[in-house]
Amino acid sequence: MQIQQLSVFIENKPGRLAEITEVLAEAGIDIRAISVADTSDFGILRVIVDKPKEAVAALKQHGMTVSLTNVIAVGIDDEPGAFSKAVRLLADEGFDMEYMYAFISRDKGKAFVIIRMNNGQKAAEVLKERGFDILSPETLYNM
The missing domain is CATH 3.30.2130.10 (VC0802-like)
Incomplete structure (x- = not known):
């Protein structure tokens, strides 16, 4: 069985991770697992949440680039x-x-x-x- 993971493109700047997690919190989304792979300019935040489709909608509504994997x-x-x-x-x-x-x-x-x-x-x-x-x-x- 496969699980849906969110992959979020994030700029490598102070506060960006806080913004993303706040959007999820406001939407009532609970994080199960999280990982960040980064370079000097950007990163990919990989997140497993309890409601993946709702999380994608909430993040996109706030102008964030996100996909399901x-x-x-x-x-x-x-x-x-x-x-x-x-x-x-x-x-x-x-x-x-x-x-x-x-x-x-x-x-x-x-x-x-x-x-x-x-x-x-x-x-x-x-x-x-x-x-x-x-x-x-x-x-x-x-x-």
């Missing part, structure tokens, strides 16, 4: 080598990862990794077949 969310046991097993499986199956970032949940003993890759749906199926926990959109958005 499909990613997968993989549950990883909190023990040495667990993440390595998932990454090795994906590599051995020929999946090409573009980027990833992680977050922890309220569930003890679990961390979750957001992964963007070629053919994410197939990657999720392969991981699930090998015993990895793949979060559904509903599960993640309601965490």
